[in-house]
Amino acid sequence: MSSARVIDGKAVAAQVRADIAKKVEALKSAHGFTPGLAVVLVGEDPASQVYVRNKGQQTKEVGMNSIEHKLPAETSEADLLALVENLNNDDSINGILVQLPLPKHINSEKVLNTINPDKDVDGFHPTNVGRLWVGEPALAPCTPTGSVILAKSVQENLTGMNAVIIGRSNIVGKPMAALLLRENCTVTVAHSRTKDIASVVKGADLVIAAVGIAEFVKGDWIKPGAIVIDVGINRVEVPGGKAKLKGDVDYAAAAEVAGAITPVPGGVGPMTIACLLKNTLQAAQMQRGLEITA
Ligand code: GUN
Numbered sequence: 001m002s003s004a005r006v007i008d009g010k011a012v013a014a015q016v017r018a019d020i021a022k023k024v025e026a027l028k029s030a031h032g033f034t035p036g037l038a039v040v041l042v043g044e045d046p047a048s049q050v051y052v053r054n055k056g057q058q059t060k061e062v063g064m065n066s067i068e069h070k071l072p073a074e075t076s077e078a079d080l081l082a083l084v085e086n087l088n089n090d091d092s093i094n095g096i097l098v099q100l101p102l103p104k105h106i107n108s109e110k111v112l113n114t115i116n117p118d119k120d121v122d123g124f125h126p127t128n129v130g131r132l133w134v135g136e137p138a139l140a141p142c143t144p145t146g147s148v149i150l151a152k153s154v155q156e157n158l159t160g161m162n163a164v165i166i167g168r169s170n171i172v173g174k175p176m177a178a179l180l181l182r183e184n185c186t187v188t189v190a191h192s193r194t195k196d197i198a199s200v201v202k203g204a205d206l207v208i209a210a211v212g213i214a215e216f217v218k219g220d221w222i223k224p225g226a227i228v229i230d231v232g233i234n235r236v237e238v239p240g241g242k243a244k245l246k247g248d249v250d251y252a253a254a255a256e257v258a259g260a261i262t263p264v265p266g267g268v269g270p271m272t273i274a275c276l277l278k279n280t281l282q283a284a285q286m287q288r289g290l291e292i293t294a
Contacts, residue, residue, distance in 0.1 A: 004228070004258040005154065012153050013146070013270035017062055020277050023293050024063040027284070035284035036065035037095040037121065037277075038087050042080060042106065043073035048099045055097070058273050064280060067093065077106045081114055088116040094287055095121035095280035118287055121279040123175065132178045137286065139279050143210075144176040146271025147229045148183065151206055154227050154260040159184035164201050166190045166217060166248070167210035172231055176208055197221075209248035219253020228254055228261040231268050 028034055037059050041052045052068065059066035069083060080098075087096045096119045102108045112120075117127035123141040131138035151158060163185040167173040173189055180187045190200050192211060201207055201221040207228045209217045214234035222228060232248030247264030255261050262268055282294035 004255040005260040006255075007150050007154060007229075007260055007262045007267060009146075009150060009262055009267040009270045012150060013274040016149065016271070016274040016278060017058065020274075020281055020294065021062040023281055026293075027281075027290075028063070031288065031290070033284075033288075034063065034065050035094045035280055036067055036092050037097065037280045038067040038069065038090075038093045040069045040071070040080070040083065040087075040096070040098045042071045042075050042099070043103050045101065048101075052099055055273055055276065059277060059280070062277050064277065065092070073103050075103075075106075077110070080106060080111055084111060084114045088114075088119065093119065094284035095119055095276075097121055097276065119283055121276055121283055123279065124170070129170075129175070132175060135182070137292065139283060140179060141171055141175045142272045142275035142279060143172050143231060143268060144179050145275040145278070147172075147176065147208060147231060147268055148179050149275070150229055150262060150268065150271060151208075151227055152183075158206065161185045161205040162188070162203055163206040163208065164188045164190055164204035165208045165210065166194075166197070166201065167208075167212065167231070169210065169212075172210040176210065180206075180208075207249075211248050213248060214246040215248070215250040217249040217254065219250050219256060222254045222257045224257050225259040226257075228258045229268060230262050230264050233264060233269060 039052050039055055056066045056068055087093050096115050098111055112124050117125045120128055120139055123139040128138045132140050163180045165173050165176050168189055168191045177187050177189050190197050198221045202223055205226055207226055210231035214236050230247035230249040234246045235243045236246045237243050245265050278294045282292055285292050
């Protein structure tokens with residue numbers, strides 16, 4: 001019998017988008033301009049094509065302009081860098097996202113570091129990483145931002161909580177640590193090499209699983225009543241059946257002990273694009289010197 005409250009990421013993401021749509025409308029009527037998000041896709045990776053299509057649709061649904069640049073897989077690094085420079089210099093573009101992964105002949109780091117940090121809605125540019133850690137207004141990565149919103153949908157004030165993040169990636173684990181420190185949590189960053197990880201996680205009031213290994217976090221690692229946010233999306237082959245999506249947490253077992261838990265799919269996943277739109281609105285407001293309401 002599962003006892004945990006199931007955190008509905010789809011519903012929370014829909015609320016975030018509705019809030020953004022209202023603020024975009026307010027921006028249009030007060031200042032007569034519409035934020036624009038440019039998404040650049042190089043090549044034909046099927047998963048990336050789905051993400052880009054969803055981003056485009058949701059961008060338009062909140063009333064912002066969506067500009068898509070779809071380039072062939074053979075595009076040279078120089079041509080991609082030139083496109084990014086053009087977008088940097090285009091005042092109608094407030095946010096730029098270059099979809100990853102890029103083809104192997106292109107240096108992703110070089111491309112991401114060419115994006116104007118003020119338009120870097122992924123929050124991957126070292127300037128934004130620095131701004132986030134020193135507490136300046138920053139564009140923060142979307143997945144950790146969405147995870148914090150989900151945790152706060154259960155408990156508005158996270159102050160004093162013992163938060164254990166499992167995973168130390170630049171995209172999730174590390175920015176998550178900065179965001180949770182900003183929420184006054186006591187933060188531990190554990191990872192695949194952490195000694196006696198079970199007992200580390202056992203001390204957590206808030207568990208963020210972002211290690212990228214299906215069902216790595218076991219049910220008996222969870223402290224009774226803890227909030228569990230599962231960032232993992234792992235495709236697991238089922239013999240003779242369709243592949244299933246599994247999180248980084250053994251959901252059935254963890255749901256028996258946790259106070260609240262995100263499902264996979266339907267938890268953190270839907271929050272990522274919602275937070276991308278939030279970042280685009282924030283970027284537009286910052287570029288125009290307006291109050292940040294995003
Ligand atoms: N590919 C998969 N997720 C992401 C993301 O959040 N940002 C970018 N740029 N590429 C991705």
